[in-house]
Amino acid sequence: MSTKKRDWAKEQADRLEARLNLGKADRRWREINGLSQQNCHDWSKASGIPLHNSQVAYWERGSLDPKGEFWFSREAYNTAIADKHFPSGLSRTVRDRLKAAEPFLTYDGRVATALDFQAMFGNRQLINSIYTKAEKITDELLAEFSEALASTFRWVGAENMMNNKEIWKEIQKTNSIRNVKEKELLQVAQGVLIGDEILSEEQVKFTLKKYKECPMVCAFRSLVDQPLPKKLENAHSKLQSLAMAA
Numbered sequence: 001m002s003t004k005k006r007d008w009a010k011e012q013a014d015r016l017e018a019r020l021n022l023g024k025a026d027r028r029w030r031e032i033n034g035l036s037q038q039n040c041h042d043w044s045k046a047s048g049i050p051l052h053n054s055q056v057a058y059w060e061r062g063s064l065d066p067k068g069e070f071w072f073s074r075e076a077y078n079t080a081i082a083d084k085h086f087p088s089g090l091s092r093t094v095r096d097r098l099k100a101a102e103p104f105l106t107y108d109g110r111v112a113t114a115l116d117f118q119a120m121f122g123n124r125q126l127i128n129s130i131y132t133k134a135e136k137i138t139d140e141l142l143a144e145f146s147e148a149l150a151s152t153f154r155w156v157g158a159e160n161m162m163n164n165k166e167i168w169k170e171i172q173k174t175n176s177i178r179n180v181k182e183k184e185l186l187q188v189a190q191g192v193l194i195g196d197e198i199l200s201e202e203q204v205k206f207t208l209k210k211y212k213e214c215p216m217v218c219a220f221r222s223l224v225d226q227p228l229p230k231k232l233e234n235a236h237s238k239l240q241s242l243a244m245a246a
Helices: 008-032 037-047 053-061 068-083 092-100 114-121 139-159 164-173 183-193 201-211 215-223 230-245
Strands: none
Touching: 008 053, 008 114, 008 230, 037 053, 037 068, 037 092, 068 114, 139 164, 139 183, 139 201, 139 215, 139 230, 164 183, 164 215, 183 201, 201 230, 215 230
16 A cells, blocks of 8 residues: 555646646637537537536536536537437537537547546546647648638639629628628738738737637628538637637
């Protein structure tokens, strides 16, 4: 039997740090996969499994003290995504997003179970570095997002059988664009959509911190009845995560 004295205060501090890190990692996993907290709530409601958006919000902030069923609910959500097996009652948009997502993986590449999540929470298991490594907004990511905005602009126009001028008028009528107060942002957006400009880090940070989501992406979503291209959603989610962490 070990006779080494345990530093209980340090263990508690380490567990608190692990709790915060796991919450951030799960948020990063969600954003990498283009999922929202509401998507989880919709799945929960359709499945009859208790995992609500309010729980997820507290969990991601590291302020949730989970009860027993939470761990099994989080496992069920992860397993459903891994198996691509979803309940009826989900909208097509949510179902398509879940189908495109990948499950939360353990440090050794397994689909995380209830026990894995609990072990990571208690600082008994490492968190996969995919969800914890520090990243920065790069020129490549800005170019990728700008190009995805431009190609999606053309795609949305084609879906609505409109030319560039016509679809821009429809975009300006959407709530997300009407809420933008900075005229210079709309001028930049026009340049990006026609392929003449690439967004800067400062523009992206300002927009995402103020509006939480890219208003143009929100406008696109409101103008089509199907999911936006995954390339756009993935770049958007990644920029959201990096902008909020900055």
